[in-house]
Amino acid sequence: MLGISVNIFVVYLLFLSKQIGANELTFELPDNAKECFHEKLKVGSKYTLEFQVVTGGNYDVDLELKSPSGRVLYKEAKKQYDQIEKTAEEEGVYVFCFSNEFSTISHKVIYIDWRVDGDPEHEIKGNSPQVAQGALTMIESKVGGIHENLEKVIDYQTHHRLREATGRARAEDLQERVQIWSLGQFILIIIVAIGTVLLLRSFFTDRRPASSMSWHR
Template sequence: NNYVGLSSLGHVLVVFGVFGTELTFELPDNDKQCFYEELEKDVRFDIDFQVISGGNYDVDCFVTDPQNNVLYNERKKQYDSFSHTTAMKGDYKVCFSNEFSTFTHKTVYMEFRYGDEVPLMPITRSTALTQLESSCVSIHEILKVVADSQTRYRLREAHDRTKAEHLLERVTYWSFGQTVMLFVIGISQVMLLRSFFTEKKGSVAATT
């Protein structure tokens, strides 16, 4: 089993007070991979994960708090999301398990975010937002949606590409097997026909 700090891995993002880590990792068969992050009290964190390749595209996942209380526990999930607000300070652990698989390794994508987003514009202002400020806020919200959509499309593309490559591999093996079978059948038929002519020639010679 592996235990790794999230802050030291993946693509670390800091956007308006929200810290996040994105990473894609290999999960061998009969193995478990755990990540941890030290969080303060009353901090909200979000976890998104998806199995990109391997077997039935499923994995076990569980999340525990610093006292090893289970906050989330799901088995054989292809993808899921989980949100929680911390009740205490300490190391929170996220684990992915492929121990139920005996020969298939998995590729898993995970995104871990924590913190509260700071408003783009101060909320203590007594005056209304100008048209430019309103446009900035709208663009900011749209860009957040675009970023989430790009992540989903990227994961879907990786998932579909893996399935296509696996299908191509199976078709290649099947075609190779069919080709070998055709050669074997062809050679067998030629040898069978030759045996017929050999037997006929022998019977003619015996009668003469």
């Protein structure tokens, strides 16, 4: 009986993992560059796009999302973080592009999380496993709760790592600026010290007046 329950648990867990397609990616976007991603969806598919600028410049990026017919579904400029949840109304390839063309000196590191729910391509095919009637009800609720909790844990860990990476990048950038400022102050102090010494030295230096000779006839 325990072996059957374990098998049902594994089958249902695989079924849940097949139902939702998720892709997480962290990529580098150079300055004055544009990067696009493509995803083929069916009508009625629910998709979620979450992105965050981890490092670079003012931590902002332009994003544009287009439908297969070319209709703009989302367009925002200089965003640091956002989450887009929509339902596909057209079948075909959806395109979302990240642009850093407004920046000419700083590159960005961007994290994206793309999730698709309800797409037949992501769902398990074939007949359902044969189990005793009523035996799957309790297991479904338990496994469903475990699955949701695990998803929440993964999301919390991901966002915690992103916040840590962003905080570390800002701290390193601040440290670099402090070091450059300190170096500039040090050079300025040396220049002022040398100038002060030369000025004081000029005050105490004896200057012999030019000897004038008077001729008497």
